[in-house]
Amino acid sequence: MVDVVIVGGGICGCSLLYELSRYDVQAVLLEKENDVSVGTTKANSAIVHAGYDPHPGTKMARYNVEGNALVKELCEKLDVPYQQIGSLVLAFDEEQDALVRELCARGEKNGVPGLRVLSATELQELEPNVSREATSALLAPTAGIVSPWELAIALAETAVKNGARVELNSEVTSIEKTEGGFRVTAGGRVTETRFVVNAAGVWSDRVNDMANPHAFTVSPNRGEYYLLDKSSGDLVHHVIFQCPSKVGKGVLVSPTVHGNLIVGPNAEDAEKGDLGTTAAGLAFVRQAAARSVPAVNFRDSIRNFAGLRALTEIDDFIVGETEQKGFFNIAGIKSPGLTSAPAIARDVVRMLGEAGLPLREKDSFCDERHVVRIRHLSHEERAKKMAENPLYGQIVCRCETITEGEIVDALHSPLPPCSIDGVKRRCGSGMGRCQGGFCGPRVQEIIARELGVPQQDVMQDRAGTAVILGETKKGGRAE
8 A cells, every 4th residue: 555646647646746755655646647747738829927826715816826946946956947027917907007017916915926016117127029009017036937837857857766656558447445445456556554635636536436426527617829939038037927817817928948939828618638739729829919019920829729728617726635535636726727836735735644644754855956957068078968969969850950869868767757848848859940841750769769768669659649650762773
């Protein structure tokens, strides 16, 4: 029997696994896909929110402000790309000017430091490419940007180094109450556990209902995005928001930690698993973004994508123990869920302790992780790394300057990828202008070689996304 089973390998599940790995606790994370971070965690705005938007007294408000500081701390320890660039909320009329002032007051009640309302003149001095029609703006200097999938992977890898387990391709199909806890069936295997934590994202209502009376329904809401080339990456230097509405924080324009520009999202009701982009949705994003930053050049777009928000009828995060003692939910995690995840994890660990889980801290807990990124090293540092391992001198992805050595490192990490996009999430290969058109086949070859599997078994991403479907011709001379 294990102590805790976590269902779902998104940012919340990985954060909780990391926090539990601090203790002499047997924790197992079950993920239905072939990698962690492949749901909402990899398809969002990648913003570390300051905390002015949630209403005071809500779970969202408390976790957001605490999580803002924790994300920064974790990224430094675990070598995850992060930049504290600040955010701006733009107003365009007197009504929105009042809303900006209200957000400032709300943020101050939530404990957000450094908030300030800027005049139109101050805004133009700070961000010259923002629309001159903006009448004021809220400056939140503690907001930042992060690589969300890299943070989730780093948390999971570090947890595994500390003795936790991640079981991939393990969709949970049943949860039964037992005398000593629960019997969880996933991926055809049965795990006996004292506690269950449901962090299954858009599927969290279904997982909850396996062991509890129906308490909430997840209604997925799709957001569509543009990712622009690095040539547009310095158009703005803060996260540029519009005033929030009932459906979200509006269309934003922001740099990314990888040097690109991200624009989006819209907000449309969708089905679970519906990650398609639409002409109408993307047209809305273009039109809305132009109001904030007219100079966005959408001809620089290198990729469109969509993610799903896990909306419920409860206008707050759902975090805590259910009527079924020993079963906990982390559900309804919409924005600012990415920012809040580390704070939610720490609080759920506290709850587990109060519910009877012994929390004895390990003497040997490792809370550091280092990644070789050749493109960020000096010439001297690169030469040293190449002398240690010549594979660091073999460039595979020319757009992003990713070497074979970095890919091999990822494939022998505590949580190795098995797909081309799994390598992309760890190393950045395929993230550039050509989107893997040149490096993809080479990455596939390296995966097959290092993992000892046939090349045709290496997927693009999730199970079923085969790249090689069969031979087009046999070897030898034609007759």
